[in-house]
Amino acid sequence: MTALDVAFAAVGLVTAASGLLAVTTRHVVHAALWLVVCLGAVAGCYLVLGAEFVALVQLLVYVGAIVVLVLFALMLTRAPIGANPDISTGRLHRVLAGVLGAGVTALLAAALLPLAGPAVERRDTSTTQLAEQLFGTWVWPFEVLSVLLLVALVAAMAVSRMTRPSVAAEPAVTGEDGVA
């Protein structure tokens, strides 16, 4: 067992534990914070495996942007300090979630464990190689993904901002009636 193996096991354990805490805690903001720890530990996994670029992008995108936005949205609406009993779920839900989680774990284990062979040699990859793969071999999936994100963005704008003229006018009319 090398130091790298120990480090990988450690960050893996941190990932799993913080993921579990993120879904079990009753504090809304603490859940988001455990998610930060979880995603940061995943970046640590990549780092141990020698993929610095992926690790830093993981940190930059997930920790630095997405969860910050989650926290931001929480604080703009309601982010009480202390435990919140409202965000609990029923017993049936918990059992169902546990079964589902166990099922996914079993599925992944069944798919991945047969692939596990002798330890993979850690190789350093240059950024050039990475770029060649990303913008050569995988350029179409990459672009399609970005278009998908763009569509989601435009759709979110449409849902939140666009109101049909008739719909926009109607409440005003009723409001006037109400005053009159």
Added chain:
Amino acid sequence: MSTLTYATQALAQAPFADNPSTDFTDTPWWLHLVKALFVFVFLLVNTLIVIWFERRVIGRMQQRPGPNRTGPFGLLQTLADGVKLALKEDLTPKNADKVVFALAPAIAGAMAFVSFAIIPLGPTVSMFGHRTPLQLTDIPVAVLLVLAVAGVGVYGIVLAGWSSGSTYPLLGGLRSTAQVISYEIAMGLSLVAVFLYSGSMSTSQIVGAQKDLWYILPLVPSFLVYVVTMVGETNRLPFDLAEGEGELTGGFHTEYSSLKFAMFFLGEYVNMFTVSALATTMFLGGWMAPPGIAAINDGMFNHGWWGLLWFVIKLWLFMFFFVWLRGSLPRVRYDQFMRFGWKFLIPVTLAWVVVAAFMKASQLGYIAGPSLTFNGREFPVVSIAFVVVLAGAVLVIAWLRDNKKIEQDAIRNTPPPEEIDPFAGGYPVPPLPGQRLKEPSLAISAGDTATDKEATRG
């Protein structure tokens, strides 16, 4: 430590062109520690000096002496303030989330120091009988590390604002977070042009690539955008909306006192050094001697510990710039600031990155094509087309601006109407000089106004 040595060995063997050019093979583990301590002390001492420097320079700009009592020229003032801060009572609000309240300043303080690890302070030097680069570490994607760490540093602010359990810190934290993450986008984009030109994201390679020409010259739009975003990123005047003493009573750190507050203070100043050091590395040739001096005696001033001198000089030029800005500009309004960031900086930087990519591609000879021979010289068609399009765009923009200006002048120069009804707009308006007052039309039908208000509300 074994991970670290493994990584350094791998780096030394790496054949890739874009990987760091630094060589850490002759650096034992204790020398890494010594260098880390050196960087830490360097930042602490510089922070102590810069706070004094800022107060003195601003004092001079405002025609007052500034702190001059403690020690020679008041140099020990910051130290005295630090001791005073440490001896104050450490208050924790009753409503606060205790753990997060203590965690936030730790994150803010620690993250400020981390980025400095990849900044090259100088070339390879002799230290305790070993040849080692004057840089803590370098990775192939070093600059991304700075951006990622800045992203994590935001948590210090947002958590401090939230965990205080009070309204003003929460508002300040939200403002500050929005500010930092929106300016981070423009900052990252402005650095893309540097990556394109140097062909690497490793700081040692970027400095090495500027041997002949500092990137501030070919990439001046990137540099200007970076300078604006670096002020926005560090929450400094004129962009210190997070503090907003007038509106927010100090922003996210309102509830902090004693050493926890000192951590935020320290983090802010160390952040200033980090962004300045990054600007130095990316655009001003890092530790390279200025052109002219670099040529003396076969490049003697580009070797050994001389590099540290040039680096510190460039760093302090940026610090003076920060102080100068604070002394001369008022704070901008929040909506102006956000509009400037999203609607001007980001689109302009995006367009500039595309232009820079084309410039680099044509330098590398990727853009070939037919060329016209005129008067015995060859002109590529692509260059001519580029010049024509650019000139056309400049002409159109100038024409549009002129038109707009004429329109605005026309509106501004129209003489005011001779009579004025002071209550026409619904609220009293004083007459302009030379205007006659009309009898106020107070008899606006009540029904009309009610409809108007309801319509806007609905």
